[in-house]
Amino acid sequence: MSKSLSIIFNKAPYGSQSGRELLDIALMAAAFDMEIKALFIEDGVYQLLDNQQPDVLYMKNHSPTFKALDLYGIETRLIAEHDLVERGITQEQLLPVAETTSQETIKQVISESDFVFML
Template structure:
């Protein structure tokens, strides 16, 4: 039985490299046949916004790489409904890679995971 890993994106996509690094960790772990959950909470919900323009900040846009999660077999991709609402965001503004879920359900996924990464 493979072990499970929850990768928690909780920071905005630019200003730090944590989003890109967590994405790399998730994709690498998937290569080792781990059961990966990508979870977007707090300001991490901004990671999945469509039409980001980080080139204004002289940064590379890593958000299109989130579309590769499914290709790597990462099927559990959840985004917090409560955190979206608190930031006045809607599902229509996001990349179509995550399922909107309650914080309670996301917390259950975290508790069931063998390993948890959050930067």
């Protein structure tokens, strides 16, 4: 039986490389037939904002790469609804790559995972 890995995106996309690095880890781990779960909590919900323009900061926009999660077989992609509400973000403002859910569901997904990775 394959192991499961929850990757938790909890930081804003720019100001650190953690979002890009976690995305790379998720895609690489998927190549090893692990069950990968991408979870977006706290400021990590900003990772999925559509129409980002990091070029003004002289940074590369990695957010379109989240569209590849499905291609790599990463089926569980969840956003903490509470964190969206807290930040005044609507589902329509996000890339259509994940579904909103409760904090309780995210906690359950994490507790059922064999490994949890967060930077």
